[in-house]
Amino acid sequence: MSPDSDTTCLGVRVRGIVQGVGFRPFVYRLAADTGLSGWVRNTSDGVQIEVEGPRRSTGLFLRKLREAAPPLSHIDEVTTEECPPRGFARFEIRESLFEEGKSQLVSPDIATCPACLEELLDATDRRHQYPFTNCTNCGPRFTIITDMPYDRSKTTMRSFAMCPECQAEYDDPLDRRFHAQPNACPVCGPSLSLLDAHGATVECADPLAQTSTLLKKGAIVAIKGLGGFLLACDATSPQAVRLLRERKQRPAKPFAIMVPDLEVAAQHCDVSEQESSLLASPAAPIVLARWKDSSSICHEVAPSLLYLGLMLPYTPLHHVLLRHCEMPLVMTSGNLSEEPIAAGNEEALRRLADIADYFLMHNRPIHSRYDDSVAMVVDGTVQMLRRARGYAPNPVALPFEAPRILATGAQTKNTFCLTRGHHAFVSQHIGDLDSVETLDHFEATILLYTKLFRAEPELVAHDLHPDYLSTRYAQDMSQRGLRTCAVQHHHAHIAACMVENGVTEPVIGVAFDGAGLGADGHIWGGEFLVCDFAAFRRVGRIEYLPLAGGDAATLRPYRTAVGYIMTLFGNGGLDRSPFLLGQLAEGEGDIIARQVGSGLNAPLCSSMGRLFDAVAAIAGLRHRIAYEGQAAVELEMAAHRHGGPAPTGRYAFQVDKTDGTYVLGVAPLLSAVLDDIHAGQPASLVAAAFHEAVAQMTADMCSRIAADSGIRTVALSGGIFQNRLLLHRVRALLGEAGLNVLLHTTLPSNDGCVSLGQAVVAAHAT
Ligand SMILES: [Zn+2]
Ligand SMILES: [Zn+2]
Ligand SMILES: [Zn+2]
Known part of the structure; x- marks a missing residue:
């Protein structure tokens, strides 16, 4: 065979995170190393390449393309097709091609790389101590990009013209700064x-x-x-x-x-x-x-x-x-x-x-x-608590093809989610949607994602809660003719955990959080579900108790505790609670008694978060909170201080089954807490015993539900699982029970994950 007849030309398309991460210079060097001619360019949905040369070399090129890709790139897909030989004389990097309607991934911002740090600290380098040093391996990305494809003209660096030295780096395919869009130096860059x-x-x-x-x-x-x-x-x-x-x-x-x-x-x-x-x-x-x-x-x-x-x-x-x-x-x-x-x-x-x-x-x-x-790292597993810089807008891979959905997320720790094909783009942490400024940020970021990912929504998913500003935003969109889909909060939590793990089969979902509106109009938050993406059954829950004053109780855990004690033990229960009596203002006890007695301004709730609050208050640890979750966090800290194994015994939930649903009574548990505090036991011991009781109850319930349903996989979600002690014990006990445990892998277990779950459920709603 003559060398000429062995010459082949391959058209290659690469999708994934392949822009802004040094991919074209890498392809250029790889082509040079393998002796191939042709070209490479960015397109609106990835990188396009044509390489020409001996078949053996193009094969090697394709293998190395995946094996030796730059560290910050992430290849989702490589497609190839044979083309007729073109007779290219050399390999070159061509102008980016803009294709309307296509979408591609956007890199998060990346921390300073070791090579840039070395220059920064080198007194002889022209970028010594220059605060905007960057290269293709590091620097700003998402925060400066105004549109795709990723070129300097579509970033906030467009107003800085490069000096000749920077331009030479930018143009040299063998330089670390080749096509580094934010490239800058003290002469020409930001100051x-x-x-x-x-x-x-x-x-x-x-x-x-x-x-x-x-x-x-x-x-x-x-x-x-x-x-x-x-x-x-x-x-x-x-x-x-x-x-x-x-x-x-x-x-x-x-x-x-x-x-x-x-x-x-x-x-x-x-x-x-x-x-x-x-x-x-x-x-x-x-x-x-x-x-x-x-x-x-x-x-x-x-x-x-x-x-x-x-x-x-x-x-x-x-x-x-x-x-x-x-x-x-x-x-x-x-x-x-x-x-x-x-x-x-x-x-x-x-x-x-x-x-x-x-x-x-x-x-x-x-x-x-x-x-x-x-x-944070718990037992060797990384758990996100807030996801923004360095992570967003990397997509979550969906194990199904989704229509274009906008899911507007929860009210607190809001994120939203846009889906397109097999990708779910969950926004960076937006915040609590209770100020005009945050709502503006929410709306502006939705517009940015819609534009960057070419994902104009066809369907809007939202929470059941009518008063969430995220729900109202979704309803405004429905008035513009878009279909909407309401998704229950805890179903969304579990669906998010499932999809992050690529699990599509039904699971047992344990959703423990502060509050989410239930399908029955009550406040849920201590929930055991059997669910898949399309539907859920509530198979277990904490018993309903009245939250005295609604939101007022959330801010003042002692009110939650007093309301629970009055409901379960009558007014006499408070005699055992020295710390709580001291908190009540003149007449406040009577108000709480009226609220829980009449049910007026005392919504029923099954929330695990409120149970943590009540125990923290009874133990004298925290009566008023200055930030969300403070009482639960301090109860956890007290349990850590206890050290050693916690006694259980009297600390137990009472399990009843009515109409096929397990209902967890908290009277025996709270009674034991009251007795121990009354007897002068330290709060740290009570906190440790309470954590152990919650962990054992969770494992016990999952074992029962597994026996009933035949399902062996448990997904854990909700802000309560940011408690490292509880997460550690629940995971260990579920493991001992032979059950497979799923934790969030990408998003936080708090309400930051809800938008992803809403999108997944909406994609399966009929
Ligand atoms: Zn760098
Ligand atoms: Zn410069
Ligand atoms: Zn939640």
Whole structure:
């Protein structure tokens, strides 16, 4: 056979995360290495290649294309077709092709890579200490992209013209910055400025060094990062942290800490190997790690907690700042209380003027707000608590083909979800939909995702709750002629957990959370379901108890406890509860008695979250909360302090079965809690015994339901499973019972997962 007759030409299309991750330079080098000619280009739905040469070489090219792909890329699909030989003289990178209607993936923002960090710290490098250094392996992506395909003209870097040196890097296929769209240097790229609280420029030679000086003096500085402004202060100074809490109106919710490297992280926390690699990963989330007693970080950062949220610098700006400061910094979202993070310069000056003393700004606009992600490791498994930077908008793979659905999510910890084909794009964490600012962020981000992923919805899924702003948004869309589908909150939780694990067969779903509207109009939250994507049966639940004052009880756990005790034991039950009696204002006991007696303003609920609240209040740990979940978190911390195995025995739920549904009575359990507290037992012992009782009840119920239904797989969801002690015990006990356990793999178990579940259920609703 002559060499010519062996020449073949292959057309190749690659889909997945293949733009903004150095894929074209990789293809260029691979073609050179394998001696092939042809071209590569970005298209609207991926990367398109033609390679020509000996058949053996094109085969090698195809194999290496998958095996040696750049670390940040993710190949979903490679399709090939033979074409007639074209006679290409060389290999080249061609202009991107825009194809209307096609969609492709968008890379999340990526933490500074080791090569860029080395340049940043090298006094002889032209990017020494330049806070916007990046390359094809790292830097901003999602937060600067205004449209696809990913080119500089469609990012917020479009106004920065590259200098000749940067342009040469950008044009050289063998350079690390070849086609790095945010490529920049001190000559041509974004720059910093330091402003005071009135917006006046602070004259200084080096804004980063000056910021560090101010932080050392106890100032609060708003620092513009990737997805918004973070508020920084000295984490070792109780005065600075208290001042930040006061101004931010955030009395107790823990703050995250940034430390320069893993070595310093280990001075403050016990960081496991797995936690270290998560901290140092390209996504670089905040990781909750066990706080050391010897840490110099003041306790005001995370009052009464045993775990600290740590993160490493993820932009060059942070790396340089932390090296100047030589102290750990509080780094918390630049907002007032629960509002969305401030992103624009003018906006930050306006919204954060009463919080920050100074503003460290830059002139690269942020196109989409993007909070820091939060994760923890439990028994070797990573669990997300908040999913944004570094993760969104990576899609969840669907084991079925979905129509284009918009699922509007829950009211708190909102995310929304857009589906297209086999992809579910779950938005970054949006927040609690109870302010105009958050609602604006929600709507703007829906429009952005619809545009980026070319996913104009045909169907809108939403929660059953009529008053959620996410539900109202969906109903507004129905008035524009779109079909809608209401999905029960806990069914959505379990469907999300299933689909993240690629499971399509029916499961036993355990959904424990604070509250979600049930199909019967009551408040659910301690639920055992048997379900698949299309439908669910409620096979078990905590007994219904009245929530005295509704939302007022959620904010004041002692009201929940008093209402439960009056309902279960009569007014005499309170005599056993020294801590609760002390909380009641004049006449408040009578009001609660009337509410639970009449049912007026006392909705019935089966919530596990409220049961945790009630026990925390009876144990004297927490009577009023300053942030959602505080009572449950402090009950968990008390249980950790107990150490050792917890006694159970009297701590048990009473199981009854009516009309095929298991109902879990809490009277024996609460009675035992009241007795122990009355007898002067420590709260830590009560907390530990309560956790053990919940874990044993959960495993016992799942065993019964498994025997009834023949289903051997249990999916766990709901914010209560962010409790690492409970998750550890439930998982262990279910394992001992021979049941297969599914946990969330991608999204948080809290209401951040609800939008995905809504989309999955809506896709299967008939
Ligand atoms: Zn880099
Ligand atoms: Zn430059
Ligand atoms: Zn929920």
